[in-house]
Amino acid sequence: MDKKKNQNVRYYSVNQRGGNEAINRLVGNLNGKRLSVDPVSISRTYLETNDWRLYGAGYKLIYESEKGGKKRLLLTGLDENLVGGVVAMTHTPPLFSADLPQKTIKGKLEPLLEMRSLCLEAAVQVKAWTGAVLDDLGKTVVRLRVEESSIIPNNSRDHTALGVRICLERVRGYDKEFDEALSRLAADEEFAANAGGQMEQAFEYRGRRPLDYSSKNTIELDPSAKAWDACRLILLEQLSHMERNVEGSIKDWDSEFLHDLRVAVRRSRSLISRLKEIFPAEVLGRFSDDLSWVGSITGPTRDMDVYLLDYPKYRDSLEVGMREDLAPMHEYLVAHQKKEQRRLVRHLRASRFKNFIADWHTYLGQTQPPFDLPKAASTPIKEMASHRIWKTFRRVVREGAAIDDATPPAALHDLRKTCKKLRYLLEFFASLYPVDEVRALVKALKGLQDNLGIFQDLDVQAAALKEIGTHMMAEGDRHPETFMAMGVLIDGFMRRKAEVRTEFHDRFAAFANQENDERFRSLFEQNKIGKRVEGELE
Amino acid sequence: MTVFATFQIKGGVGKTATAVNLSYCSAVRGARTLLWDVDPQGAATFYFRVKPRIKGGGEKLFRGKTDADKYIKGSDFEFLDLIPSDFSYRNMDLFLGDHKKKTKRFDRFLAPFKEEYDHIFLDCPPSMSLVSENVLCAADVLLVPVIPTTLSLRTLEQVTDFCRKHKFEHLTILPFFSMMDRRRKLHRDVVEALPRDYPNVLETSIPNSSFVEQMGIHRAPVGEFSPNCAPAKAYHALYNEVLRKL
Numbered sequence: 001m002d003k004k005k006n007q008n009v010r011y012y013s014v015n016q017r018g019g020n021e022a023i024n025r026l027v028g029n030l031n032g033k034r035l036s037v038d039p040v041s042i043s044r045t046y047l048e049t050n051d052w053r054l055y056g057a058g059y060k061l062i063y064e065s066e067k068g069g070k071k072r073l074l075l076t077g078l079d080e081n082l083v084g085g086v087v088a089m090t091h092t093p094p095l096f097s098a099d100l101p102q103k104t105i106k107g108k109l110e111p112l113l114e115m116r117s118l119c120l121e122a123a124v125q126v127k128a129w130t131g132a133v134l135d136d137l138g139k140t141v142v143r144l145r146v147e148e149s150s151i152i153p154n155n156s157r158d159h160t161a162l163g164v165r166i167c168l169e170r171v172r173g174y175d176k177e178f179d180e181a182l183s184r185l186a187a188d189e190e191f192a193a194n195a196g197g198q199m200e201q202a203f204e205y206r207g208r209r210p211l212d213y214s215s216k217n218t219i220e221l222d223p224s225a226k227a228w229d230a231c232r233l234i235l236l237e238q239l240s241h242m243e244r245n246v247e248g249s250i251k252d253w254d255s256e257f258l259h260d261l262r263v264a265v266r267r268s269r270s271l272i273s274r275l276k277e278i279f280p281a282e283v284l285g286r287f288s289d290d291l292s293w294v295g296s297i298t299g300p301t302r303d304m305d306v307y308l309l310d311y312p313k314y315r316d317s318l319e320v321g322m323r324e325d326l327a328p329m330h331e332y333l334v335a336h337q338k339k340e341q342r343r344l345v346r347h348l349r350a351s352r353f354k355n356f357i358a359d360w361h362t363y364l365g366q367t368q369p370p371f372d373l374p375k376a377a378s379t380p381i382k383e384m385a386s387h388r389i390w391k392t393f394r395r396v397v398r399e400g401a402a403i404d405d406a407t408p409p410a411a412l413h414d415l416r417k418t419c420k421k422l423r424y425l426l427e428f429f430a431s432l433y434p435v436d437e438v439r440a441l442v443k444a445l446k447g448l449q450d451n452l453g454i455f456q457d458l459d460v461q462a463a464a465l466k467e468i469g470t471h472m473m474a475e476g477d478r479h480p481e482t483f484m485a486m487g488v489l490i491d492g493f494m495r496r497k498a499e500v501r502t503e504f505h506d507r508f509a510a511f512a513n514q515e516n517d518e519r520f521r522s523l524f525e526q527n528k529i530g531k532r533v534e535g536e537l538e
Numbered sequence: 539m540t541v542f543a544t545f546q547i548k549g550g551v552g553k554t555a556t557a558v559n560l561s562y563c564s565a566v567r568g569a570r571t572l573l574w575d576v577d578p579q580g581a582a583t584f585y586f587r588v589k590p591r592i593k594g595g596g597e598k599l600f601r602g603k604t605d606a607d608k609y610i611k612g613s614d615f616e617f618l619d620l621i622p623s624d625f626s627y628r629n630m631d632l633f634l635g636d637h638k639k640k641t642k643r644f645d646r647f648l649a650p651f652k653e654e655y656d657h658i659f660l661d662c663p664p665s666m667s668l669v670s671e672n673v674l675c676a677a678d679v680l681l682v683p684v685i686p687t688t689l690s691l692r693t694l695e696q697v698t699d700f701c702r703k704h705k706f707e708h709l710t711i712l713p714f715f716s717m718m719d720r721r722r723k724l725h726r727d728v729v730e731a732l733p734r735d736y737p738n739v740l741e742t743s744i745p746n747s748s749f750v751e752q753m754g755i756h757r758a759p760v761g762e763f764s765p766n767c768a769p770a771k772a773y774h775a776l777y778n779e780v781l782r783k784l
Binding site for chain 1: 567568569570586587588589607609610611612613614617619653654656757
């Protein structure tokens, strides 16, 4: 199907002067069947994930519910042209990809959504009058709809009118008639092509803008800014990520709210510990403690989330006949996730958490700090960043080179942590260097991190399954077949771990090769400056 | 995706009315539905007010790659599309005979639609021919309307024998009573006796009704112009029962 044929719905706004008269005249000119006398009331809800995964991929998902009638799900492009067909729904709007009813929509959205929920909603109330352009047999060749839309903003009872738009819908096989109707509309000055930006308007009233949140670092740093000022901005962004994920974590809309919250905490801690020299005592003391505390209170729920997310993978790795045996473990995980979630909610609602967020905000918000900063805080950020990245890179190379087949696993875990620190530094300070170069280094590092991450995960998962098994037994679980299935899983983890370990050397060699070494050297090694910074710091 | 074919060797038993009304029921429930009017008489096409014409004639359908989009016409109803009839379909046996694997041409022609539609209905001409074999090959479910009379029963037997003999074992054959008149004793007797020989026969029967005849005047499915009449309700019930059998 060519692109033109994909544009099967077009919207036009009606000039205020023209109003109903213009619409009636248009319907007459189009040889249109008169518009229905009574409008249908439709509640239209735009659905998104918190990180705009659909919009980012060029889609809008719309759930429409007619008063006392049909419910439909529509997948459109950003111009609100249908791309995934319309599906009738029987129940409530879908929340997860598993709730999506139709192959074409599900096929497109499942890989995008992954574990994310469609919890971001913006509703528009629509009154719609329908009509049609007919041919000489009285057959519908173009569908017409006049829509009067309004929004109910948050915390308000009043509707805000979004105006009237006229919608022309292509009927398959009647392209000529559709194009003819479009050209008539285009020639009429009472109508203006409308890009279909209703969703953007609706979200604006809810205080959201498309793509206004991503867990990535987005701060553009000035290379000559003082280290403290630059880091303050980075920490502020991380704090805003924490704040934006608190409600979703409390309500448990999906597992990624808590995950993003934890990532922001981890990044903040990593930055503070990597650049200790520039931070005042209060940051290193009270706020570091608080960050570490948030890390610890969110850990148990996240662990359960991860096991639940991985559960289908665990189950499917077993022989078909054994898969059902694992069900009691699933029940255990669900029950304990709930328990940990309740504990987490208590913490996130407690004053310590609220005070931490409020105080951290106030503290980082001070552009002219009333406290004394360490001397190193005035170093230009690029010098500081280059120095740190270079040192951390050298450390990765050193630690990695020391690993041979006889090295205990702890050394690999340490290397994994050092790699993570390097990754965070590269991401925090990416805007100070040529984008492509940093991206290439991050990609190379990621290859090594993946290997080390899988190794660590398998170790942790094996230990966790043993622990879960012990707990289940202590709680009186009497399913020996479940423990046997869990044993098979642990055995699988161990075997896979040995394989992953043998892949380590290749992965490490691919990262610590001469090309990457030269790249790191040319971007970050600044002998003289480095020495000066080091002299000041040590 | 499921392919349903309304099929009978005998004419005038309500095949087209069934295809039109069931595809309408399917679309109303939100299933993406395609109706292919394979009958050169083009009655289904007429009911939907579509011009009975295929670009390049029916012969083109089976040549080379299917450019599906070219043939499809949207109906007046959301979720319901049509591949119209064309008078050249009367020679379809000849077009099909020219090809290798001549009984699998329909199957191949419909393959590109399988992603796009949930239900495909084939409205077939009354005969036993190469077209019929193609239909039996492509369909998953054979909906066989039976007027409760001796002749009609005889043809049901012929259909089932043919399917058995030619090993169309994938087919679910679902006979049901059509144009049923409860006032007539013969109809009542046949309806009572048939399930003994054909346990698959559906419980729902379609009454003989002037509403079905009026489809030609309104040029629309019964459910559209008289949603509460007996046949409209019967077609909905039949649709539900067929889905339950899958």
